[in-house]
Amino acid sequence: MRWCLFALLMMLPLIAASQSARVARWTILPLAHPDAKLLIGIDWRRVQDSPLGPLVLRQVGKGGHPLLGLLDSIENIDRILVSSPGGQTGRSPLLVVGEGRFSLPRIRAMAKADGAVSRRYNDVELLVPPNATPFDLHFALLDGQTILFGDGSSVKAAIDRWQRADSLSERNPLFFRAVTLSTTQEIWALVDQPAESLSSLGMAESDLAAQVEHLELGVSTTDTLNASLVVQAATAEAAAALGSGLPALLQLAALNYSQQPALTQVARRVKVATDKTTVKMAFTIDNKLLDQSLNELRAAAAPPLVTETAPMNAPRQARMAAVPGTPAALDVPDPSSQSVRKVVRIVGMEDGVKEIPYEARKPGQ
Template sequence: MNARILTTATLAIAIAGVLPAKAADPQLLSLVMPDAKVLAGVNVDQAKTTPFGQYVLSQMQSQNLEMQKLEALTGFDPTRDVHELLVASNVANGATANDHTGLFLARGTFDSVKITAAATAGGGITESYKSVTIVEDPKGTHGVAFLDSTLAIAGDVANVKGAIDRQGRAYPMPASLAVLVNKWSSTQDAWAITAVPPSSLHPPATAPSVPGMNGAGAFQAIQSAAGGVKFGALVVVTAEAQADNADDATQMGNALKMLAMLAQMQAAKEPAAAALAQSLQVSTSDSTLNVSVSLPEDLLQQVVKPKGNVRRADRPVIRHM
């Protein structure tokens, strides 16, 4: 085993939360930094009750070699032992996309002794902070801490220590953000909220442009946004974005409709994308843009199926004489 096992232990908590959501765990929320700008939550237990959730979790487990090593060494399987996940970041406060700052907060079942032993055997280091052991990568930049056998926190060390500081203390987030968290976490299986313009979160340079907006990226006009996924026989994705003004909201809505029309024209080549585009519903109310799309669960499995799993067609074997 090498030092990458610590990175896997740190990130597996986040990776496990691919899917769904009752209202967010109050204790997890209490550990979030009070100036959080981006929040996301998932309920892995609910994911396990849906065929699509079971499919994605099984794919994660079978394709991630580091996760398999972690399970072999510690018995910890994120797809089984993590029940709920909350992710938080205040990255907009001067940090860049390469800083990797933030918190992963997980509710589950954790054998901290075995996980710590595996991490340190692979090159990780430990630090005691206010009677809590933080298992860190060899450079001491990121780490994992277990507040008890059911609660784990991971992220950059400064934010992990901040979460430890907030144990048992009241650090309420802004009321407007708390309202959004309650709204989306109580109605969606997986959800995400950004209280700042997505453009400030350093989107890829290849982000699509919205026609009629002077070449600005698609996210430039959005001041805040939220979205969620509801799983079932029909998987429904809902999003709400607050634009700078009503005209920008209308232009983005029109651009989405145009992209949907283009996708439907490619139905023969990309039937799943065409079906998704056909289900698109877009509406605006003043400066608010509302969007929803849906796709049958079995068709969605085809969309996310790893391309590498497709068997190559049998080819004749050329034998050299």
């Protein structure tokens, strides 16, 4: 069975039916895990209706975009909510709630054509793999406006909350912050204890996550795209390291984007500020720069041109002969046989030039 969380996200628009949009906003928040440490919200309806909406829809319509591919044709999706309480990597509970205008018969037909079978839980239809376990992907059809998918335990618990008409969890401050963010931001994310909560997305295995206690992301689409990220570090030392390291990484990114002027501008516009244990990043770009940046991202993600080359296990002289204008008999030393010490030099920093040394080693060395 070819069930995949993101594949389902891509299928939703193709099976949506034309109905009037719901006026209420984020009424689906109470369906999230009450003990959620990860909340992500995308108000796609507001993005479409914003001044940047036509630009984003035009970019989505071009297809093949690394960032916008999941949004292809989802004009009948209003909001998407993701929640997780975190836990063991690979087994972390995860719930996705979709709100919009859906044709349940078409969803049912497409899921069954993909091998799903119909089950019922508390009079709610579930579409699941045959012999599904609680860890397998479950798809629940609450009504024509709300659908759920995630692991079986998370989906069934959300159905229980929906049938009880639960309100927001008063014990979890993440929900109150989500309500505030969702009124001003079209895309937002709240993450407590990233080392644990991001495991549901396979993103927790890093030293950085262990040094961070809380993340807060907000993206608004007005006449400009405005993005901000607030990082609450575990210690002032960790915040200082982040605050000094991020500008260097941004300048390195600008160097990597030297052939992509719009992305270079975006990297250089990111402002970083540190205050005790808090690190803040923000940038604002106009619609022209946004359009150019998305075009450059699409071009960078395009498959590379395939040219005829000699096999990599062929003698080095044969491989050199495959390059036009290179003499086959030229004896060129093989860099893989040597250890070369190199330095990445970042210029233009307020505190002068930064040099990051590294050693390129031959395989197995």
